[in-house]
Amino acid sequence: MRKRKNIEEKFFKSLSGLTTYSLIGILLFIIAVVFYKGFNALSFEMIFKPPEGGYYYGGEGGVLNAIAGSVYIAFGATLIAVFIGIPAALFINIYLNRMKKVQNLFRYLLDALWGIPSIVYGAFGFTLMLFMGLNASLLAGIITVSILITPIVVRTFDDVLCNIPKGLIEASFALGSTKTETAFKILIKQGFSGFITALLLSFGRGIGDAASVLFTAGYTDLIPRNLDEPAATLPLAIFFQLSSPIPVVRERAYAAATVLTIIILSISLVARYISGRNTFSNIK
Template identity: 50%
Template structure:
């Protein structure tokens, strides 16, 4: 077999594997979503998403998951805001003040890449250790601390990739006008504005879907937290607790809760794609 035929055969094999991988991933996605819809849709109603759990909710009686929905939104919203407040300046500092070729910058990016891939249960253990040290009980505050640590690497690395898309000519022209590095940072932030929202939405999506981290730190409550030091329910934990029940009614509600979480994530994904399209059109 000559080199041309060997290359064509290799290309066909590689193409076949790519098609097989695509079909497998797509089929898995449809299977998961289809299962959630099939098992959860019959139990999803206005009462479930608009009421707090009542007595006997976890044995199939009246009530809803409003506490878990709002608890997840509180937790993910505050944690995402904090991670953006911390992560965006870190990324700007590494790229503008230290420079992309700095050894500190390269090491920091490697460190954030590692932190990006660390399982959330590890962040839960770290957050739990912080809570024990400062005497914080399982609460919304504990969950916010843990999820903020979890999402900071997401924001830092996403913003770093966005900064790479900025033309070098823009940076050079801005500096040649006698601007300070802080003024350059503001110019760069304006040019990646849509991308910043994408980074924030990605962090929010990771935050609202986390279960291992909040399992150790947030606790669980059938009531809405009035203060930040009170336990709070989240959708992933509500799904976990309901799915552990042997009662079919409660298990169905678990799938309905998963459907609510899936819809929230779907909205985030759609918004992310819209913002990414706007970012590409501006280049």
């Protein structure tokens, strides 16, 4: 009997260890494949020039239009999301402080909102855009993406805020400060790492998301100069170029994918560095 249970233990330990290490392997594999394919086509011109004539048949140019469009959209959307999301997270933690049930109900709704796929947000953004009389433009893209990432901002910031000791809030009240003063002077300072993490996480999501801007932001070879002009985005640029029959253009899709991966990886590393200074690993 004893032997069998030890064999079982060994078997499952090594099997589960194998799957865990394979996760690291998968990540390295994905990054290696994208980088290996992409660095061949990556050049100065790729990053710093918009497409020129005949670009999609192998002509000169780069994907600056898409990089700029993505950054504009992600930046604008993050701005809106922070403007709405941060006070909302503070509200949940200050005004609903004594109502555990309501607080949990709000978190429950926000989590469900997080689960709605981005293509649905895209379809909603499209109807909203028609309703407001907009064309496919930078503005419509920003609005759609901001709706997509606001729940992320709220929940990420809220996760940090709800770990702040209640005594701190009560001490602030006891000194006679109002609820808003406690929220904007105490909670924001104490949860600043959460604020930055929420900011970076939603920015990364905004840059990487494609399905929501597919309907709303349009696509153009020019760098947008105005809110009512259409804007190309990096994920869509990758997607369109990858479906091209011409090998040179497909190579460029890989290069653009490399650029996107580098952007996402650096955002993730910075977020990790900042939040790592204030929290500790939360397994165990």
